[in-house]
Amino acid sequence: MTGIRRLAQHLDISIGTVSRALNGRPDVNEETRRKVLEAAAELGYVPNQSGRSLRQGTTNIIGFMMQTGTEITGQGDTFFMSVFDGVQTVFARHRLDLVALLCSSEEDPDDYLRRVVARGFADGLILSATQRNDPRFEFLAKRKIPFVTLGRSLTDVGQPWLDLDFEGMAQISIDRLVAKGHRRIAVTRPHDDINLGHLFVDQSAKALAAHGLTLDPDLVFSSKPNEAGGYHVAQQLLAMKDRPTAILLVNETIAIGFYRGMSEAGLKPGRDIAIIGRQSPQSHFLSPSLTGFTLSRRDLGIALAEALLATMPAFSHFYPDAELRKVWPEDLVEGESDAFTLPA
Amino acid sequence: MTGIRRLAQHLDISIGTVSRALNGRPDVNEETRRKVLEAAAELGYVPNQSGRSLRQGTTNIIGFMMQTGTEITGQGDTFFMSVFDGVQTVFARHRLDLVALLCSSEEDPDDYLRRVVARGFADGLILSATQRNDPRFEFLAKRKIPFVTLGRSLTDVGQPWLDLDFEGMAQISIDRLVAKGHRRIAVTRPHDDINLGHLFVDQSAKALAAHGLTLDPDLVFSSKPNEAGGYHVAQQLLAMKDRPTAILLVNETIAIGFYRGMSEAGLKPGRDIAIIGRQSPQSHFLSPSLTGFTLSRRDLGIALAEALLATMPAFSHFYPDAELRKVWPEDLVEGESDAFTLPA
DNA sequence: TCGACCACCGTAAACGTTTACGGAACTATG
DNA sequence: CATAGTTCCGTAAACGTTTACGGTGGTCGA
Numbered sequence: 001m002t003g004i005r006r007l008a009q010h011l012d013i014s015i016g017t018v019s020r021a022l023n024g025r026p027d028v029n030e031e032t033r034r035k036v037l038e039a040a041a042e043l044g045y046v047p048n049q050s051g052r053s054l055r056q057g058t059t060n061i062i063g064f065m066m067q068t069g070t071e072i073t074g075q076g077d078t079f080f081m082s083v084f085d086g087v088q089t090v091f092a093r094h095r096l097d098l099v100a101l102l103c104s105s106e107e108d109p110d111d112y113l114r115r116v117v118a119r120g121f122a123d124g125l126i127l128s129a130t131q132r133n134d135p136r137f138e139f140l141a142k143r144k145i146p147f148v149t150l151g152r153s154l155t156d157v158g159q160p161w162l163d164l165d166f167e168g169m170a171q172i173s174i175d176r177l178v179a180k181g182h183r184r185i186a187v188t189r190p191h192d193d194i195n196l197g198h199l200f201v202d203q204s205a206k207a208l209a210a211h212g213l214t215l216d217p218d219l220v221f222s223s224k225p226n227e228a229g230g231y232h233v234a235q236q237l238l239a240m241k242d243r244p245t246a247i248l249l250v251n252e253t254i255a256i257g258f259y260r261g262m263s264e265a266g267l268k269p270g271r272d273i274a275i276i277g278r279q280s281p282q283s284h285f286l287s288p289s290l291t292g293f294t295l296s297r298r299d300l301g302i303a304l305a306e307a308l309l310a311t312m313p314a315f316s317h318f319y320p321d322a323e324l325r326k327v328w329p330e331d332l333v334e335g336e337s338d339a340f341t342l343p344a
Numbered sequence: 345m346t347g348i349r350r351l352a353q354h355l356d357i358s359i360g361t362v363s364r365a366l367n368g369r370p371d372v373n374e375e376t377r378r379k380v381l382e383a384a385a386e387l388g389y390v391p392n393q394s395g396r397s398l399r400q401g402t403t404n405i406i407g408f409m410m411q412t413g414t415e416i417t418g419q420g421d422t423f424f425m426s427v428f429d430g431v432q433t434v435f436a437r438h439r440l441d442l443v444a445l446l447c448s449s450e451e452d453p454d455d456y457l458r459r460v461v462a463r464g465f466a467d468g469l470i471l472s473a474t475q476r477n478d479p480r481f482e483f484l485a486k487r488k489i490p491f492v493t494l495g496r497s498l499t500d501v502g503q504p505w506l507d508l509d510f511e512g513m514a515q516i517s518i519d520r521l522v523a524k525g526h527r528r529i530a531v532t533r534p535h536d537d538i539n540l541g542h543l544f545v546d547q548s549a550k551a552l553a554a555h556g557l558t559l560d561p562d563l564v565f566s567s568k569p570n571e572a573g574g575y576h577v578a579q580q581l582l583a584m585k586d587r588p589t590a591i592l593l594v595n596e597t598i599a600i601g602f603y604r605g606m607s608e609a610g611l612k613p614g615r616d617i618a619i620i621g622r623q624s625p626q627s628h629f630l631s632p633s634l635t636g637f638t639l640s641r642r643d644l645g646i647a648l649a650e651a652l653l654a655t656m657p658a659f660s661h662f663y664p665d666a667e668l669r670k671v672w673p674e675d676l677v678e679g680e681s682d683a684f685t686l687p688a
Numbered sequence: 689t690c691g692a693c694c695a696c697c698g699t700a701a702a703c704g705t706t707t708a709c710g711g712a713a714c715t716a717t718g
Numbered sequence: 719c720a721t722a723g724t725t726c727c728g729t730a731a732a733c734g735t736t737t738a739c740g741g742t743g744g745t746c747g748a
Contacts, residue, residue: 013728016727016729016730020727029725056733057733126728263727
């Protein structure tokens with residue numbers, strides 16, 4: 001005799017009542033419910049998840065899909081860990097188990113997602129690293145699996161999303177640099193087709209145009225989102241005959257490599273080239289200090305979780321006015337890296 | 345009609361045979377097996393995991409428990425991501441699903457593990473961040489849940505483990521620095537009770553003793569394993585009246601903070617203080633270059649996975665001679681950070 | 689020809705839950 | 719007192735698998 005049956009026998013009531021009591025159904029006497037809860041705690045009874053899943057067609061698991069491997073090591077890790085932390089705290093309140101689904105660098109993300117879904121792994125999903133045209137959106141929508149994405153995409157299927165304000169960052173950065181007299185401004189973007197790259201570059205071009213300037217295509221640098229990528233950008237940029245006087249670094253970690261590249265060439269950030277980037281725990285240890293944008297990653301995670309739950313029927317009533325689509329604001333922390341000013 | 349029943353109906357054979365065919369049982373005609381596989385692919389049939397789990401008492405999931413949150417952000421992330429990548433590739437071969445169980449910084453790791461286990465979440469576990477006395481070991485052993493740990497512990501319960509060679513690193517580092525004339529050598533260790541700290545510090549002391557030297561307790565610096573921790577160590581160390589001439593940095597990321605602390609004080613690694621640390625993708629962008637140990641994180645992950653599978657009855661025959669307990673060797677990459685030599 | 693053996697397959701029970709349904713006991717209402 | 723309504727509980731079916739067991743038809747050796 002195991003499981004709920006054992007508990008029922010111990011209390012000398014039926015398993016149906018036990019189940020109802022444990023699941024908070026209304027049609028059970030409060031006195032019996034108390035006894036059941038008590039006995040459950042005493043005997044250390046925990047419902048078997050397989051049994052529940054089989055019956056209810058639900059797993060109680062939410063998956064947070066991220067990519068792993070060397071390519072994005074610099075980028076993904078510390079950032080996503082913090083976001084994950086925020087997500088975790090929300091789901092814990094609902095006794096939902098959150099797991100990280102790390103798609104290996106060797107595997108295609110679409111294939112990986114297909115496997116996860118076929119397996120019936122999760123009740124809901126959080127996607128990150130959204131591509132400009134991301135097939136995963138359609139795929140999940142077609143199967144009616146609730147999901148939320150960290151990042152917009154052109155392939156919008158009506159799902160909730162949150163995103164960083166790449167357009168705002170581009171706008172503010174360009175305005176700021178132009179005000180300091182810069183005319184030739186470089187921009188970085190991730191090497192793949194991730195959507196944020198487009199948003200950032202396009203908005204940079206628009207912002208420049210508003211000042212009567214154009215974004216020189218030669219000044220758009222694609223880079224892997226890690227230290228090595230930033231180093232490589234520095235090498236390319238410094239080898240140019242008509243070198244830009246300022247640069248926007250869209251990614252958090254490439255600043256470290258870019259600094260290194262400059263110092264090897266005997267140049268100093270903020271003196272020879274103006275830099276605006278993004279803050280991270282690591283960037284605090286750059287010298288000269290980095291001017292860059294920052295945000296609460298943990299709060300972002302919380303908002304992500306709430307947006308997802310708001311679209312899941314079983315939980316939506318908890319979050320009647322969750323923000324389903326939001327561009328997340330960032331603050332600019334002023335440092336020394338963009339001190340370089342050109343004469344008017 | 346759904347699931348396996350639908351498939352059986354479509355083929356006009358019994359569900360029992362279908363199941364046997366799909367699971368590679370011997371007592372099914374190869375011709376029928378072919379047909380079943382074909383039809384399964386055609387209809388896109390995928391066995392329901394809840395059904396399997398319920399019947400077999402097994403989940404097909406392996407959990408890799410890590411910690412998240414600000415405290416270890418610097419440390420854990422890129423390192424564990426790479427290890428995870430290695431683990432993933434092994435489990436994929438056996439159609440086991442690997443998920444990352446990220447214990448939030450707010451939650452006690454022991455409680456978290458208890459929840460995971462009570463839920464019957466995984467068939468096996470990989471533990472990291474092992475403490476000197478780690479209650480999780482006993483807990484899992486008592487419940488007969490297969491697990492492997494990345495890191496030794498005093499609370500050994502016979503489970504397989506892999507670990508980095510902290511003792512070897514300490515020995516080689518001390519020998520090397522002493523040969524360069526250093527006598528006052530500082531050592532870092534993580535601020536918590538993680539076991540590697542003990543191994544590293546103890547072996548450093550022994551190695552010094554072999555040269556007739558002693559490890560000054562004031563020269564053992566506890567730090568959080570991130571950039572900020574390294575920065576803090578530098579501040580403390582540089583404020584000493586009788587400053588050490590060399591230091592060992594046990595953690596990968598603190599070097600960045602330590603460098604920053606030195607340069608703010610107008611000092612240069614490798615010229616004013618000799619440093620031996622650990623290599624990481626980030627440390628490649630330090631200047632002067634870091635002398636430090638390195639290893640293949642991915643291979644470590646592969647070995648971890650194999651050690652775990654070797655102890656699980658259903659898979660052990662695949663890995664008859666897996667290394668169940670191994671101190672993982674590291675290579676020393678020579679850089680400029682320990683160039684500082686004292687006159688004899 | 690007969691029994692033994694083998695290869696293959698169908699049947700049905702089990703895994704641990706949840707929940708629709710119906711019924712018993714009680715209360716309220718006229 | 720009869721009826722209707724309410725509260726609570728037990729029964730049993732279902733979720734989708736796997737697998738022990740038994741049965742059928744065939745082959746082979748004596």
